[in-house]
Amino acid sequence: MPEEVIIALDAMGGDHGPKVVIPGAEIALQRHPGARFRLYGDAAAIDAVLASHPRVAAVSQVIHSDVVVRMDDKPSQALRRGRWRSSMWLALDAVKNGEAHVAVSAGNTGALMAMARFNLRTLANIDRPAIAAIWPTLRGESIVLDVGATIGADARQLVDFAVMGEAMARALFGLERPTVGLLNIGVEEVKGLEDVRTAHQLLRDSNLPIDYQGFVEGDDLGRGSVDVVVTEGFAGNIALKTAEGTAQQIGQYLKDAMNRTALARLGYLLASGAFKALKEKMDPRRSNGGVFLGLNGIVIKSHGGADAEGFASAVGLGYEMVRNGLLEKIVADLGDYHKERRSMVSPQANSVAS
Amino acid sequence: MPEEVIIALDAMGGDHGPKVVIPGAEIALQRHPGARFRLYGDAAAIDAVLASHPRVAAVSQVIHSDVVVRMDDKPSQALRRGRWRSSMWLALDAVKNGEAHVAVSAGNTGALMAMARFNLRTLANIDRPAIAAIWPTLRGESIVLDVGATIGADARQLVDFAVMGEAMARALFGLERPTVGLLNIGVEEVKGLEDVRTAHQLLRDSNLPIDYQGFVEGDDLGRGSVDVVVTEGFAGNIALKTAEGTAQQIGQYLKDAMNRTALARLGYLLASGAFKALKEKMDPRRSNGGVFLGLNGIVIKSHGGADAEGFASAVGLGYEMVRNGLLEKIVADLGDYHKERRSMVSPQANSVAS
Numbered sequence: 056m057p058e059e060v061i062i063a064l065d066a067m068g069g070d071h072g073p074k075v076v077i078p079g080a081e082i083a084l085q086r087h088p089g090a091r092f093r094l095y096g097d098a099a100a101i102d103a104v105l106a107s108h109p110r111v112a113a114v115s116q117v118i119h120s121d122v123v124v125r126m127d128d129k130p131s132q133a134l135r136r137g138r139w140r141s142s143m144w145l146a147l148d149a150v151k152n153g154e155a156h157v158a159v160s161a162g163n164t165g166a167l168m169a170m171a172r173f174n175l176r177t178l179a180n181i182d183r184p185a186i187a188a189i190w191p192t193l194r195g196e197s198i199v200l201d202v203g204a205t206i207g208a209d210a211r212q213l214v215d216f217a218v219m220g221e222a223m224a225r226a227l228f229g230l231e232r233p234t235v236g237l238l239n240i241g242v243e244e245v246k247g248l249e250d251v252r253t254a255h256q257l258l259r260d261s262n263l264p265i266d267y268q269g270f271v272e273g274d275d276l277g278r279g280s281v282d283v284v285v286t287e288g289f290a291g292n293i294a295l296k297t298a299e300g301t302a303q304q305i306g307q308y309l310k311d312a313m314n315r316t317a318l319a320r321l322g323y324l325l326a327s328g329a330f331k332a333l334k335e336k337m338d339p340r341r342s343n344g345g346v347f348l349g350l351n352g353i354v355i356k357s358h359g360g361a362d363a364e365g366f367a368s369a370v371g372l373g374y375e376m377v378r379n380g381l382l383e384k385i386v387a388d389l390g391d392y393h394k395e396r397r398s399m400v401s402p403q404a405n406s407v408a409s
Numbered sequence: 410m411p412e413e414v415i416i417a418l419d420a421m422g423g424d425h426g427p428k429v430v431i432p433g434a435e436i437a438l439q440r441h442p443g444a445r446f447r448l449y450g451d452a453a454a455i456d457a458v459l460a461s462h463p464r465v466a467a468v469s470q471v472i473h474s475d476v477v478v479r480m481d482d483k484p485s486q487a488l489r490r491g492r493w494r495s496s497m498w499l500a501l502d503a504v505k506n507g508e509a510h511v512a513v514s515a516g517n518t519g520a521l522m523a524m525a526r527f528n529l530r531t532l533a534n535i536d537r538p539a540i541a542a543i544w545p546t547l548r549g550e551s552i553v554l555d556v557g558a559t560i561g562a563d564a565r566q567l568v569d570f571a572v573m574g575e576a577m578a579r580a581l582f583g584l585e586r587p588t589v590g591l592l593n594i595g596v597e598e599v600k601g602l603e604d605v606r607t608a609h610q611l612l613r614d615s616n617l618p619i620d621y622q623g624f625v626e627g628d629d630l631g632r633g634s635v636d637v638v639v640t641e642g643f644a645g646n647i648a649l650k651t652a653e654g655t656a657q658q659i660g661q662y663l664k665d666a667m668n669r670t671a672l673a674r675l676g677y678l679l680a681s682g683a684f685k686a687l688k689e690k691m692d693p694r695r696s697n698g699g700v701f702l703g704l705n706g707i708v709i710k711s712h713g714g715a716d717a718e719g720f721a722s723a724v725g726l727g728y729e730m731v732r733n734g735l736l737e738k739i740v741a742d743l744g745d746y747h748k749e750r751r752s753m754v755s756p757q758a759n760s761v762a763s
Contacts (some may be wrong), residue, residue, distance in 0.1 A: 067623060135737070140521075146503025163499075164595070176456060192658070193658055193661055198626070203594050203595075206594075206602055221669075238647060240557050240560075240642070240643055240646040240647065240650075241518070241557075241646070241650075248560060248643075272647075272650050272652030272654050273646065273647040273648070273649065273650025273651035273652075273653070273654055274650040274651065275654065276651055276654055276655075277651070277655045277657065277658035278654060278657075278658070279653035286647075286669055288594070289594055289602075289644060290643060290644045290647045292595075292627065292645065293592060293594065293626075293627040293640075293644045293648050294535070294595040294627070294647050294648065294651045295627065296594075296626050296627025296628040297627035297628065297630055297631070297648045297651045297652050297655075298627075298651050298652070298654075298655045299627070299628050300627055300628030300629065300630055300631035300632060301630075301631045301652045301655040301656060301659075302655060302659060303631065304546070304547055304631035305631075305656060305659045305691065308687055308690050308691065309663070312680075312683040312684065312686050312687040312690075313680060313683055315546075315682070315683050315686065316682060316683065318679050318680065318682065318683075319679070319680040319682065319683035321676075321679050321680075322676040322677065322678070322679030322681075323676065323680060324676070324678025324681070325672050325673070325675050325676030325679065326666075326672065326673040326675075326677055326680070327668070327676075328670060328672065328673065329667055329669050329670065329673035329676070331664040331665065331670075332666050332669065333662055333663060333666040336662050336666075337659065337662065
């Protein structure tokens with residue numbers, strides 16, 4: 056009998072709502088029979104889809120909500136209109152109230168983060184949450200954070216990201232000592248990098264059991280040089296989108312090349328198994344799901360345009376994070392780190408300690 | 410009779426020195442018969458290679474220098490050791506003194522930028538130079554700047570980058586009104602973006618003849634949504650390296666996939682023409698060469714590891730930039746812009762005008 060994990064689903068989130076969320080839940084349920092769902096949203100719309108997904112219906116509870124956060128709502132609008140009552144808010148609320156272990160939404164990122172901060176609050180000693188992305192690499196997968204929760208993290212916040220990302224790598228990849236790197240650019244002695252350099256010193260000199268490998272650059276991301284790459288959210292988001300764009304671009308080049316001549320098309324047919332494997336490797340659905348870290352609860356953001364397969368990945372990610380005790384690991388590690396930080400600061404500088 | 414363009418080459422720069430620089434110059438000379446070279450570096454080493462490249466020798470002058478800036482010299486070390494006398498410095502000096510129209514070096518970026526700033530100085534009203542990269546896109550090529558000259562450009566510096574990048578797009582692509590976008594991340598209402606938002610307002614409200622299209626995101630780079638993408642150097646460098654890394658990663662996936670089975674290998678053979686076209690499309694040598702903008706002279710940085718083909722691209726880029734009057738275009742446009750800026754500021758706010 057698998058252990059039950061209760062997953063709160065914002066059934067109205069994303070470009071397709073219940074028509075993707077529920078088939079996605081079905082795929083996730085096949086992979087993780089211990090999953091149980093709480094479905095938040097328009098009950099009539101949800102029930103209509105559930106009718107053809109009896110296996111999901113059997114493990115789900117539907118909680119009606121009239122209010123949907125739109126994909127183009129600004130965070131402030133979403134909070135104004137959707138607080139207390141939207142499907143997104145209620146899914147987060149279930150995590151807060153202990154009715155669910157994790158919330159998954161394909162709704163808009165800014166609104167979901169604003170609501171998650173407002174409702175779940177950040178963990179003790181954490182000012183800024185981060186969004187962690189799972190990045191396919193030549194060595195397997197890495198975790199990259201922050202990919203856009205906030206902008207301009209300072210040195211201590213970057214160290215917090217390192218601690219949280221390292222805990223996630225242990226939970227997700229089952230590694231005992233994941234390696235951690237700090238994203239930087241190659242040129243030394245450039246002004247303006249104070250926060251990145253200070254974070255580098257803090258990580259290098261800390262007594263935390265983190266396997267810190269130093270600076271990495273943009274091309275280390277695809278190489279998988281480290282298991283966890285730490286950066287502030289502006290650069291992280293641009294890196295993520297740039298990689299997605301480049302993959303699409305090369306996919307298009309490849310498609311064009313294989314359609315150029317009859318011989319190329321024949322070659323393509325013969326090698327179709329290889330192309331299929333390549334396509335699977337490059338499939339963005341496999342690594343769909345950003346994890347919000349630094350909150351009192353686990354929240355997974357699926358791509359808004361994800362199909363059922365993609366949404367199932369996000370749901371499966373939430374399931375794994377709960378089963379592997381992500382939140383407990385993060386809370387324990389942050390506790391250790393902030394204890395160390397206080398002990399490092401207080402003896403010599405009372406004015407800095409608070 | 411083609412017009413002569415005198416190109417100062419740091420013959421000792423890069424991982425391979427004259428063994429790549431001179432064969433590269435030969436390829437560039439075939440493409441641009443008007444090129445003339447001044448070769449700076451160890452005369453014995455240069456002459457040894459020139460002996461087997463008589464066509465380059467016929468249009469070159471060798472200027473001896475004992476001092477080589479090393480690839481791992483920090484900018485401050487390079488300036489200390491190499492000022493006044495290194496091959497890199499002397500190549501830049503030739504531009505300053507009017508002995509050459511453009512300098513090309515495959516030496517280390519930080520040292521080259523530090524020396525270029527020190528020797529050539531920035532243009533009037535420009536605080537920060539930028540490095541402009543030529544980015545292959547689905548639509549052709551775009552210009553992206555800054556990709557790492559400095560970090561944390563403020564709003565006015567971002568506008569300067571837009572003006573300079575737009576001038577370069579006219580010079581390089583022959584466009585009358587290139588489109589310009591500002592790199593941003595999708596989430597609105599996030600704190601910390603003041604400079605990007607202010608630059609957005611300045612570009613939107615300016616009377617400059619710039620076809621400003623607003624914000625673009627990381628995935629617009631490969632798509633080629635605009636001709637010129639403006640960003641500060643940290644995010645720009647990370648985007649550039651991330652794209653390079655992703656292209657390598659997918660190239661490796663493709664190679665692995667095509668070697669998986671005998672059928673895949675056969676398909677690969679049949680489609681080899683298509684794969685060759687793809688490889689050429691993805692060849693980083695085609696777009697080798699970062700252009701330093703904002704200085705009193707044009708400087709081209711080639712990849713340190715470039716081969717002769719790659720170095721020839723950088724030399725060709727320098728040739729084109731001179732022939733198409735890049736520097737004159739930039740100086741004229743910046744003059745217009747700074748005149749407008751003064752007239753916008755002075756009437757109402759004397760304390761701000763300076």
